[in-house]
Amino acid sequence: MQKYEKYPEIFEATKIIKENKVKLKNNKKELFELSNQLHQKKQKLKLVSSTFNKIKKEKQKDIKANFDLSLSIAKYQKTDINKLYDDYEKEIENLDTEYETKKINRIEKNKLDIEETKSKISSIKSQKISMKSKNKELKTKIKRDWIDKKALIKEEHLKLIEQLKTIKSEVSANIYEYRKKYKAESNDLMEKWKKDNNSLANIDYILKRQRKVRRIKRFQNELDQTIYDLSLKINEIRISYENQIREEKLKIKNQKLLIRYNAGKADRLTIKMTVDKVTNASGKLSNWKFMVALKNGFFSLMPLVIVGAVFILINNIVLGAANGGFFNFFYLTADELAILDKFKTVGSYIWNGTYAFFGFLLAGAIAYHLAPYYKVNQWSAAIVAFVAFLIMSPSFWTSIGVFGTSGMFTAMIISILSTVLFGRLSQNEKLKIRMPESVPDGVSKSFNILIPYAISAIFFGMIAFAITWIGQIVGEISIGAETVTFIDLNGLITVAIQKPMVNAVSGFGGMIAIVLLWQVLWFMGIHASGVLSPILEPIQLDGLTQNQQALAEGLDPEYVFTNPFMNNFIFMGGTGGTIGLILVILMFSKRGDYRSMAKVTLIPAIFCINEPLLFGLPLVLNPILFVPFVIGPLLAGAFAYFATTAGIIPYSSVMVPWTTPPILGGILTTKSFMGGIVAAINLVILMGSYTPFILLANKIEQRELLSKFTKKPKLEDINILEKQNKLNHLNS
DSSP states (O other), X not given: OOTTTTSHHHHHHHHHHHHHHHHHHHHHHHHHHHHHHHHHHHHHHHHHHHHHHHHHHXXXXXXXXXXXXXXXHXXXXXXXXXXXXXXXXXXXXXXXXXXXXXXXXXXXHHHHHHHHHHXXXXXXXXXXXXXXXXXXHHHHHHHHHHHHHHHHHHHHHHHHHHHHHHHHHHHHHHHHHHHHHHHHHHHHHHHHHHHHHTOOSOHHHHHHHHHHOSSOOOOOSHHHHHHHHHHHHHHHHHHHHHHHHHHHHHHHHHHHHHHHHHTTOOOOOOHHHHHHHHHHHHHHHHTSHHHHHHHHHHHHTHHHHHHHHHHHHIIIIISOOSTTSGGGGSOOOHHHHHHHHXXXXXXXXXXXXXXXXXXXXXXXXXXXXXGGGGTSOHHHHHHHHHHHHHHTOGGGGTOOGGGSGGGHHHHHHHHHHHHHHHHHHHHOGGGOOOOOTTSOHHHHHHHHTHHHHHHHHHHHHHHHHHHHHHHHHHOOEEETTEEEOOOSHHHHHHHHHHHHHTTOOSHHHHHHHHXXXXXXXXXXXXXXXXXXXXXXXXXXXXXXXXXXHHHHTTOOOOOOOOHHHIIIIISTTSTTOHHHHHHHHHHHOOOHHHHHHHHHHHHHHHTTOOHHHHHHTTOTTOTTTHHHHHHHHHHHHHHHHHHHHTTSSOOOOSOOOTTSOTTHHHHHHHTSHHHHHHHHHHHHHHHHHHHHXXXXXXXXXXXXXXXXXXXXXXXXXXXXXXXXHHHHHHHO
């Protein structure tokens, strides 16, 4: 039963309100389309006279050319010259009359079309006003009726509660009787079996064991056959009484539902209904135009991300001479280290061409994939996004950091805003500059979008000016021991996140707050390291140094949440503990896209490089994996924190490179094999967090495939089926 269904008047009113909301939404779209049509028709009306005059002039030229030809021939062949002039003048006069008539008819027709469109628009507007007023009246009526019914509802509620108590006592008594009868009847059957077979065997124990066995074995003798027959009889009695008990329990459930319905509530949400709702909501969110554009934008830049990640791995591991690097195992001279650095330069250049401009490229990629939803040229939308990004980032003249991964969230906001604005402006016929037909098509299209381009640039320019002006007024902002300023959107976002977090970076509560915010920022596409590291790293490194000094002096360390602790016990395989996600996908996922991405990103994730997975799967803005992406690291962090404070593992005291593989990093930073065991347990915790949601993703894909390939019955088929059912009912 749906909400308010028990009260037909209120239920019908809510139903009408919902229907009217849908109609209002459709009316809004129709009004927009009709307004554009009206503008086009008015433009056509203005062009009618010029168009017909142009055609008439062309016809007059043809008639004059024929007349001139006839006069030329008349020089050499006798012709009635006066008749030629009379025919020419008459033809010109007829042409004028014909095209004047056509022009008047076309103008009248266009005017009628315009009036018809106007009447449609006014009709829709009046419908819109009437529906809004009706909804307002219905809401008032629902409120008034509900207040009037409150006393009756309360009285009915008390009656239903009393009935529920009575039903509960009756049901418990009946269930007790049914169980008693079942026990008595089954005991009688077992006693009869003992007498018939002259057996002293514990038949009750034998039957219990048989119920637990999944497959019935071959009978060895007649006694086994009789036991099997006895079990069938007892099972038949048990099923009969279980059905009766189920019916009794259903009475309580139905009475509870009546109490819910009396309060105007709908049916309770079952686990299946909840999963279905989450599945449907996730499907809708995944197919939302902005989500599709974001996902496709990230996908289109995946090759750059993977190439950049590979060269980060090469520079830090293969060519690395510091802790965790391959050449750390060898003694190298200064000249040899210089040669290694020269080789690393190639990787640095490649990083500059991939990660260093990722945010800037992302703005254009998202706009490119969002443009078709607004029926505008994809490259035009991408260029507008690039321009808007540059306008909103005036600090790029001094620092190109905003172009990289730290500017991703800014890129996402700007690309969506710029495409929506540019798309809406481009659809407005009034803002198009009409060029003559003789102008090339490419030039004509450029002038069509000239005004939308200009308005978009002015809009973002004003916002950028406002942010810079506010930044100058606010001035320097103290964040911990440092003072910062902002002059652009990216700086404003960074300061807005950093300022509240400066005092929440120590202790268990601080760790939970930081990890939670870190995960949420990455989920939104904000580079959490770029935002939070300026606050975290100085405090964490200071804590690590104090731990080292305490151990050197024979004292107990105090700081748990250090940088190596965070990297090796919480962010195993990268942000979100994604090494656990990759392993779960490879074990349980049936989705081809998930499995292929997990295989590609497994090796980088072993060395804690997980950007290809974050943007490729994606984890960014993925509603299905949001909960484990946030909860998994929190649970892992909490377990490792209490394992440290309880003395199970030593405090972290060694600065381990962030590219150190999981588990090994836990051993190295704590200088204890117990650190590796706790890291392994954390890996299991992360896998356990991701597993239910990967199984849910399997179900969602299965449902999407079923809905894609299942044909919906046509309206005619439904009507035929209804008629057939009615005929069958009459015949019966």
